[in-house]
Amino acid sequence: xxxxxxxxxxxxxxxxxxxxxxxxxxxxxxxxxxxxxxxxxxxxxxxxxxxxxxxxxxxxxxxxxxxxxxxxxxxxxxxxxxxxxxxxxxxxxxxxxxxxxxxxxxxxxxxxxxxxxxxxxxxxxxxxxxxxxxxxxxxxxxxxxxxxxxxxxxxxxxxxxxxxxxxxxxx
Ligand code: IMP
Ligand code: MG
Numbered sequence: 058x059x060x061x062x063x064x065x066x067x068x069x070x071x072x073x074x075x076x077x078x079x080x081x082x083x084x085x086x087x088x089x090x091x092x093x094x095x096x097x098x099x100x101x102x103x104x105x106x107x108x109x110x111x112x113x114x115x116x117x118x119x120x121x122x123x124x125x126x127x128x129x130x131x132x133x134x135x136x137x138x139x140x141x142x143x144x145x146x147x148x149x150x151x152x153x154x155x156x157x158x159x160x161x162x163x164x165x166x167x168x169x170x171x172x173x174x175x176x177x178x179x180x181x182x183x184x185x186x187x188x189x190x191x192x193x194x195x196x197x198x199x200x201x202x203x204x205x206x207x208x209x210x211x212x213x214x215x216x217x218x219x220x221x222x223x224x225x226x227x228x
Pocket of ligand 1: 121152153154155156160203205206212
């Protein structure tokens, strides 16, 4: 396995992203993070600990990839949020934006819940794979079209625990 982004680089970038997110809201305003399971859980855990004190969080689960490395184009809600979003500053926290289909779906359903603002943070972006244009305000790293694992991202549910981003052999 080839290491694409070492753990230290991820951690340094997350501190920058946390500061960027914090400073983009007026002082004292609460920010509500919505982690997209399962891939977003490691990113969320590090991001939230690098942010200021006025943060709340919740989890949502969707499935976008049936199996393996190809998008089915179909998004299904597996677990909804515990609390409402009305009047809150919401940030979707996702592992990667690839075709953009998952985030488009999520942004549409969350926007319908009338948040005060809705933004999106993705650790990774693969712009060359985009099928729909989607706004992502906070991006950790832009990468080429290679299938990556680690730091929350899986291949067939494996490798989520790696502290770095790696390219699978043969990719
Ligand atoms: P999209 O709907 O095509 O943008 O897909 C987003 C989802 O596909 C992400 O949340 C990941 O779960 C998964 N995904 C996309 N690219 C990769 C990858 O390179 N490795 C692992 N999962 C990926
Ligand atoms: Mg995901």
